[in-house]
Amino acid sequence: MRVGVLTGGGDCPGLNAVIRAAVRKGVTEYGFEFVGFRDGWKGPLEGLTMPLGIPQVRGILPRGGTILGSSRTNPIKIEGGVDRIKANMDQAGVDALIAIGGEDTLGVATKLDELGVPVVGVPKTIDNDLNATDYTFGFDTAVNIASEAIDRLHTTAESHHRVLVVEVMGRHAGWIALHAGMSGGANGILIPEVPFHLDEVVGWVESRFQTNYSPIIVVSEGALPADGEMVTKDQSLDAFGHVRLSGIGDWLASGLEARTGKEARAVVLGHIQRGGTPTAFDRVLATRFGLSAIDAIAAKDFGKMVALQSTNIVRVPFIEATGELKTVPLERYEEARPFFG
Ligand code: F6P
Numbered sequence: 001m002r003v004g005v006l007t008g009g010g011d012c013p014g015l016n017a018v019i020r021a022a023v024r025k026g027v028t029e030y031g032f033e034f035v036g037f038r039d040g041w042k043g044p045l046e047g048l049t050m051p052l053g054i055p056q057v058r059g060i061l062p063r064g065g066t067i068l069g070s071s072r073t074n075p076i077k078i079e080g081g082v083d084r085i086k087a088n089m090d091q092a093g094v095d096a097l098i099a100i101g102g103e104d105t106l107g108v109a110t111k112l113d114e115l116g117v118p119v120v121g122v123p124k125t126i127d128n129d130l131n132a133t134d135y136t137f138g139f140d141t142a143v144n145i146a147s148e149a150i151d152r153l154h155t156t157a158e159s160h161h162r163v164l165v166v167e168v169m170g171r172h173a174g175w176i177a178l179h180a181g182m183s184g185g186a187n188g189i190l191i192p193e194v195p196f197h198l199d200e201v202v203g204w205v206e207s208r209f210q211t212n213y214s215p216i217i218v219v220s221e222g223a224l225p226a227d228g229e230m231v232t233k234d235q236s237l238d239a240f241g242h243v244r245l246s247g248i249g250d251w252l253a254s255g256l257e258a259r260t261g262k263e264a265r266a267v268v269l270g271h272i273q274r275g276g277t278p279t280a281f282d283r284v285l286a287t288r289f290g291l292s293a294i295d296a297i298a299a300k301d302f303g304k305m306v307a308l309q310s311t312n313i314v315r316v317p318f319i320e321a322t323g324e325l326k327t328v329p330l331e332r333y334e335e336a337r338p339f340f341g
Pocket of ligand 1: 010102125126127169170171221274
């Protein structure tokens with residue numbers, strides 16, 4: 001058996017750990033050969049390959065990013081894209097694919113599976129918003145980075161009696177904001193699932209100053225003010241066609257400064273959250289996903305995504321994972337509310 005591997009979408013700490021585990025077990029236990037497809041779905045679409053075997057995966061476990069490269073190329077949107085993928089798989093002698101990615105990459109895998117391409121999926125996103133898996137690797141690393149940043153920002157907030165607004169990633173789901181905000185002791189957390197009222201955030205900020213401490217507000221990039229409060233800021237569509245405010249952190253900081261009379265600053269953590277070495281938790285999760293993905297290939301159990309459910313790695317049909325996103329339930333958000341203000 002010859003197995004093609006690709007990584008699609010945004011990079012994520014732990015991608016290399018998945019690749020390493022799948023290749024190590026595939027070669028040593030099943031006698032498989034591997035081909036690396038470069039830059040996400042662009043690789044099989046354009047026939048861009050690279051050698052992939054034990055020598056290529058040596059030493060990559062702690063490395064962030066992906067040795068295969070990544071892109072957001074979507075072959076389903078390209079005329080003849082699926083036929084080109086099938087032809088290039090034949091050309092490279094590839095019998096089956098492991099696709100490691102988030103909602104978009106696995107959405108393509110779902111379509112290819114329906115069209116008869118043997119493919120197994122591995123869930124990846126720092127946003128932790130994929131269904132059917134309790135956690136995705138990369139999330140723990142992103143939360144740790146954001147949490148450390150909040151610890152550091154507390155000292156500046158206190159020294160300058162300022163409001164510090166920390167904007168974290170999360171286009172559709174507030175998992176990073178919720179977990180980083182809780183672990184960093186934020187005085188307010190704003191997430192896409194729960195539209196916020198500026199008045200309420202002003203209240204949190206003022207009550208925090210009354211206790212002689214300075215507030216930290218953590219906001220997901222996809223968080224939005226409730227209807228009627230958007231008039232002060234231009235809306236735009238992001239690359240994925242979703243309505244968003246550009247720079248919600250800046251918008252919030254300037255709104256809070258104007259309303260409270262206290263200096264406010266916004267810090268956008270951005271891609272720092274996706275970079276660098278994965279935490280031990282993410283290395284273990286990614287490794288277990290890679291091992292399970294190659295077992296699925298060996299069992300010809302295609303059209304499935306590996307997933308973490310409780311402490312077990314299981315395989316679920318693609319459709320369970322890609323149907324809708326896993327957003328933060330209201331009750332999880334409400335748990336954090338006693339710390340607001
Ligand atoms: O899906 C992961 C994610 O990190 C989102 O939180 C973020 O909005 C997006 O990727 C950014 O993508 P890009 O690197 O293409 O700007």
